[in-house]
Amino acid sequence: MTPASPNRDRPLAALLVPDLLELLEEAPEAIASQTEELHPADLADICEAFPEAQLAPFLAALPRDRAADVLEYLDEEVRVTLLEELTAREAASLVGAMTPDDRADILEELDEDVADEVLAELTPEARRETEQLLEYDPYSAGGLMTTEFVSVAESTTVEAALASVRAMARAGRKEAMNTVYTVDDGGRLRGVLSLRELLAAPEGARLSDVAWTDIVTVLPTAAQEEVAQLTSNYDLVSIPVVDDSRRLIGVVTVDDVIDVIQEEQTEDVQKLGGMEAIEEPYLTAGFFTVLGKRAGWLSILFVGEMFTASAIQRFEGELAKAIVLTLFIPLIIASGGNSGSQATSLIIRAMALGEVTLRDWWRVASREIPSGLTLGALLGAIGFVRIVAWQWMHDAGWRIGGLALGTDYGTYHVRLALTIWIALIGVVTFGSTVGSMLPFLLRRFGFDPASASAPLVATLVDVTGLVIYFSAAALILGGALL
Amino acid sequence: MTPASPNRDRPLAALLVPDLLELLEEAPEAIASQTEELHPADLADICEAFPEAQLAPFLAALPRDRAADVLEYLDEEVRVTLLEELTAREAASLVGAMTPDDRADILEELDEDVADEVLAELTPEARRETEQLLEYDPYSAGGLMTTEFVSVAESTTVEAALASVRAMARAGRKEAMNTVYTVDDGGRLRGVLSLRELLAAPEGARLSDVAWTDIVTVLPTAAQEEVAQLTSNYDLVSIPVVDDSRRLIGVVTVDDVIDVIQEEQTEDVQKLGGMEAIEEPYLTAGFFTVLGKRAGWLSILFVGEMFTASAIQRFEGELAKAIVLTLFIPLIIASGGNSGSQATSLIIRAMALGEVTLRDWWRVASREIPSGLTLGALLGAIGFVRIVAWQWMHDAGWRIGGLALGTDYGTYHVRLALTIWIALIGVVTFGSTVGSMLPFLLRRFGFDPASASAPLVATLVDVTGLVIYFSAAALILGGALL
Numbered sequence A, B: 001m002t003p004a005s006p007n008r009d010r011p012l013a014a015l016l017v018p019d020l021l022e023l024l025e026e027a028p029e030a031i032a033s034q035t036e037e038l039h040p041a042d043l044a045d046i047c048e049a050f051p052e053a054q055l056a057p058f059l060a061a062l063p064r065d066r067a068a069d070v071l072e073y074l075d076e077e078v079r080v081t082l083l084e085e086l087t088a089r090e091a092a093s094l095v096g097a098m099t100p101d102d103r104a105d106i107l108e109e110l111d112e113d114v115a116d117e118v119l120a121e122l123t124p125e126a127r128r129e130t131e132q133l134l135e136y137d138p139y140s141a142g143g144l145m146t147t148e149f150v151s152v153a154e155s156t157t158v159e160a161a162l163a164s165v166r167a168m169a170r171a172g173r174k175e176a177m178n179t180v181y182t183v184d185d186g187g188r189l190r191g192v193l194s195l196r197e198l199l200a201a202p203e204g205a206r207l208s209d210v211a212w213t214d215i216v217t218v219l220p221t222a223a224q225e226e227v228a229q230l231t232s233n234y235d236l237v238s239i240p241v242v243d244d245s246r247r248l249i250g251v252v253t254v255d256d257v258i259d260v261i262q263e264e265q266t267e268d269v270q271k272l273g274g275m276e277a278i279e280e281p282y283l284t285a286g287f288f289t290v291l292g293k294r295a296g297w298l299s300i301l302f303v304g305e306m307f308t309a310s311a312i313q314r315f316e317g318e319l320a321k322a323i324v325l326t327l328f329i330p331l332i333i334a335s336g337g338n339s340g341s342q343a344t345s346l347i348i349r350a351m352a353l354g355e356v357t358l359r360d361w362w363r364v365a366s367r368e369i370p371s372g373l374t375l376g377a378l379l380g381a382i383g384f385v386r387i388v389a390w391q392w393m394h395d396a397g398w399r400i401g402g403l404a405l406g407t408d409y410g411t412y413h414v415r416l417a418l419t420i421w422i423a424l425i426g427v428v429t430f431g432s433t434v435g436s437m438l439p440f441l442l443r444r445f446g447f448d449p450a451s452a453s454a455p456l457v458a459t460l461v462d463v464t465g466l467v468i469y470f471s472a473a474a475l476i477l478g479g480a481l482l
Helices: A010-026 A030-036 A041-046 A054-058 A064-073 A076-086 A088-095 A100-109 A112-121 A124-134 A158-170 A195-200 A224-234 A254-272 A287-313 A317-320 A323-350 A358-396 A413-444 A454-477 B013-025 B028-035 B040-048 B052-061 B064-073 B076-085 B088-096 B100-109 B111-119 B126-136 B158-170 B194-199 B223-233 B253-271 B287-314 B316-321 B325-354 B358-396 B413-444 B454-477
Strands: A150-153 A179-183 A189-194 A238-242 A248-253 B150-153 B178-182 B191-193 B237-240 B248-253
Touching: A010 A030, A010 A041, A010 A054, A030 A254, A030 A358, A041 A064, A054 A064, A054 A076, A054 A287, A064 A088, A076 A088, A076 A100, A076 A112, A088 A100, A088 B325, A100 A112, A112 A124, A112 B237, A124 A189, A150 A158, A158 B194, A179 A195, A179 A248, A179 B064, A179 B150, A189 A195, A189 A238, A195 A323, A195 B158, A224 A238, A224 A254, A224 B253, A248 A254, A248 A413, A248 B178, A254 A323, A254 B223, A254 B253, A254 B325, A287 A317, A287 A454, A287 B248, A287 B325, A317 A454, A317 B325, A323 A358, A323 A413, A323 B253, A323 B287, A323 B316, A323 B454, A358 A413, A358 B287, A413 A454, A454 B013, B013 B028, B013 B040, B013 B052, B028 B052, B040 B052, B040 B064, B040 B194, B052 B064, B052 B076, B064 B088, B064 B100, B076 B088, B076 B100, B076 B111, B088 B100, B088 B111, B100 B126, B111 B178, B150 B158, B158 B194, B178 B194, B178 B248, B178 B454, B191 B194, B191 B237, B223 B237, B223 B253, B253 B325, B287 B316, B287 B454, B316 B325, B316 B454, B325 B413, B325 B454, B358 B413, B413 B454
Parallel strands: A150 A179, B150 B178
Antiparallel strands: A179 A189, A238 A248, B178 B191, B237 B248
């Protein structure tokens, strides 16, 4: 799926695959120059459309740095297949040309044995760098960071700093180069300035005079969500990672942060839908993988929902006397589930954005309970009117053509309508409360609040909803229908 | 909610508010230097903790550019109150110091009359720039872009380009400065290179020799989702906006893209929960605002769910004969809703990421129907075993203490269990199909697919689910219980 730039009429891949395959056969030496203007993401899309056997020769026809860029944008599955086909030396040559963080990410995807072989073929420096990165949890700042960044002594002059940035850029180093970090003699982070600010700085100044010293930093163990939240709150393009003694050990760049935000959101939406998160895209994930992620929760919810059968059974006597009560069972429990689903999605999202924290539970509850009461009263009013109106149409004998309008709910229809109203106030309030409090409970006990899915809330609300309904019925219809 | 950097022990705001208020009273001229190292996002958090009356004097004590930076990070509500209190001239002086895109965004928040007065006080150039930006849909590339960017003629030499970037940076221009765009004589976009690449370029080269020419661009009318998707796919830090003749008219920067991604996600999660999206944070949004966004959908769903009452009524005769069927109504319809909720969240997310487009509907359906059949068969098996097992425990007279285990489902309990099994296969398959196809239908007819919320899918599935259940019952229990 390439979202083509709007100036293109058809996907690049369709356009170029046949030409490039022909070129690969007849004049592979021309491939580098013919494709040099393409964005590596586009070239990766084109490669994914190649027959599998042509992929390795094609990448071999590109300059090594370029091939490494393309490799980075390939689909994980294609990349793994490719790297496992190459010799360890060939693979090492490719991944050796990548930035350290991408290199570590890619080795993480491979079989451990294959990864070890590739590691052994890297230069000692690259191997050491990569092994260090591989030690961090891939979902932490350490797992996201690159170790290629620009740091200079804070006593450096602006000119000297610019010259050293220029030298590094010419040496082909790539990442985190829009920001310059200043460090003291012990390598501890002291200041930060953007390349733009470095250019704007007065000649002759020292970096310590012009760099910012209020720096947002993270520890390598910081969760990736925290990195994403800081980047977004402070509008950063990169965030420095420091160790306990504030020594600069890496930098997380904004492109990786965007990937994190997208992944976290995918996870949240899928969990909110009542399933485990799947890592691959929907259409390329295996059928049974997706099925497995759905079956677990679906079965748990099913077993939970079985208690509704027991709840109804307790009231079988009442139901036998007043079968009309059965009609409104789905309506009443669904309303509790729906209001709970609204509440849970509000709170989960507010937690993900850091707008609501554990301490706010009471503020949330004191909004949700009155919300539930109001919404329940509203729905109850609609239900009340509907029952009374249909009864009235029935009694008045309204018809359209041969079709009788209205419904006969019996002698006690006003009491029935009142039962529905009261039950809805109770059920909707209960739903809103459970839906809003469940994310707090889950977070409090160390689970992901997004697991408070709409289906889970609905299941929790259904059993209690039935009890509320039948209790309201016993109260209001007792002595009459019951 | 400031996520404090990990090196801080308590929130900055709590630390500094009393000191700064004291300083404001006693030595306001010292405020600028005392706060100059703080990130404007932090300073904004501190300002939000001030008594309302102190906010304007405090900002007045800061240098104008700095005050403008802080203004940009303030909560929308605080900012609007502040700007509406200032004179138009004061407000114009503040927003005049902002980047054009932020200025336009902020004027959009104000009352139209106030905004017009502020506009009238801007310099003619700033006014023209702002009015142009205000004409774009705020949710389009045009509404997101800034008009401050660096573009140079492609015939410029590397040195001359660097000198002009330096001059612009020294003149205090801020945004989109990490990327240099090259244009031809007609102002049409020709190339792009990062500041890093400009620094790395060989001396004496012309920009046309070193700039990239395969450029990802958008039209000003492009939806913000498209901008976000391109930025994320191509790992961009900025994306140029061009008009129909490819003239460069603006640039969208990655910090605004991250905000878009977060907003879109908030919208999706809230819609997925079955309500309209709210724009403000949950805890600061008005009680009745949130209530209004919930009440509409909740009422629609309630009215939709009323059809379940009619559906059950059609089978009242059967229910009167076999009241045991009532027990499983919630279980069966909830299972359809849950599988539908899973399917809809999978598809909505895949659509948001561009993994699935309209054309893929059949590929999706051909995965979801077998998924539904499999999951339905699984749940049905659990249901079958449960009924048969409880009956067996009842028949065997199992007890724990005084409590009888098991349940008597009557003579036809195997047929009943079979009914549940068959009904679940039908209902879960129907749920998965509706849940996965509804987002396609909505998108096809120009609605947001995220409106295919879990509650909406459940409501659609409930009525049909009941019909499937009672039909299965008629088929399997007909002649026996019915």
